[in-house]
Amino acid sequence: AQRVTQPEKLLSVFKGAPVELKCNYSYSGSPELFWYVQYSRQRLQLLLRHISRESIKGFTADLNKGETSFHLKKPFAQEEDSAMYYCALRRNAGNMLTFGGGTRLMVKP
Amino acid sequence: DAGITQSPRHKVTETGTPVTLRCHQTENHRYMYWYRQDPGHGLRLIHYSYGVKDTDKGEVSDGYSVSRSKTEDFLLTLESATSSQTSVYFCAISGPTGAAYSGANVLTFGAGSRLTVL
Numbered sequence: 701a702q703r704v705t706q707p708e709k710l711l712s713v714f715k716g717a718p719v720e721l722k723c724n725y726s727y728s729g730s731p732e733l734f735w736y737v738q739y740s741r742q743r744l745q746l747l748l749r750h751i752s753r754e755s756i757k758g759f760t761a762d763l764n765k766g767e768t769s770f771h772l773k774k775p776f777a778q779e780e781d782s783a784m785y786y787c788a789l790r791r792n793a794g795n796m797l798t799f800g801g802g803t804r805l806m807v808k809p
Numbered sequence: 810d811a812g813i814t815q816s817p818r819h820k821v822t823e824t825g826t827p828v829t830l831r832c833h834q835t836e837n838h839r840y841m842y843w844y845r846q847d848p849g850h851g852l853r854l855i856h857y858s859y860g861v862k863d864t865d866k867g868e869v870s871d872g873y874s875v876s877r878s879k880t881e882d883f884l885l886t887l888e889s890a891t892s893s894q895t896s897v898y899f900c901a902i903s904g905p906t907g908a909a910y911s912g913a914n915v916l917t918f919g920a921g922s923r924l925t926v927l
Contacts, residue, residue, distance in 0.1 A: 704851075705850075711889055722845060722858050723860065734915075736916075743919070743920055743921075744852075744899065744918040745918070746915050746916070749915070785849055786852065794869070795857075795859070796842070796857060797839050797854075797916060798854070798868075799844075799851040799852040799853070800851050801849055801850055801851040801854075802851045
């Protein structure tokens with residue numbers, strides 16, 4: 701069975717500090733990984749996906765199949781990055797996403 | 810906003826009463842989903858639909874049923890609400906699959922429906 705684990709429920713950093721939100725997954729097939737973000741009073745929305753290999757709002761994430769991880773990183777956190785972040789996995793068959801428990805990022809001034 | 814609306818946005822009900830949440834989309838997307846969001850559990854899939862009258866169970870389907878009689882509407886029903894069903898419910902839609910489509914496999918979420926069962 702597939703599983704997504706986000707070990708940190710809360711991550712607090714100061715503005716300008718690097719941030720890394722951890723995501724580990726278990727799935728025997730070829731997964732597709734996503735990061736979704738929910739800002740205060742806004743809808744959950746896609747931040748980035750591994751197949752796009754892009755940087756969104758300064759965030760990047762690399763799929764490491766050896767370590768089964770898809771950590772989200774940003775070199776210099778901004779206050780506007782404060783939000784709830786969810787890592788999600790899609791199996792190579794079907795169209796459903798399995799989400800992790802989420803990490804709340806707080807960026808302090 | 811993103812062509813997906815949920816109703817009601819807030820509801821308080823009593824244990825044992827039936828509740829129906831509605832998800833309406835104007836994107837003509839094939840796939841529709843119901844998730845519940847709970848602290849520490851993230852989002853968990855309740856039911857999903859892959860077409861009109863085509864639905865299947867997710868990981869937490871007990872106590873819930875769904876119906877999809879037309880492409881744009883996906884209803885979630887709690888036949889007899891319990892306090893453990895107090896949650897925020899999110900509807901999501903997704904379009905065609907396949908790597909050739911840039912939006913493939915990407916979920917678009919509704920604003921959520923907060924349900925409190927007393």
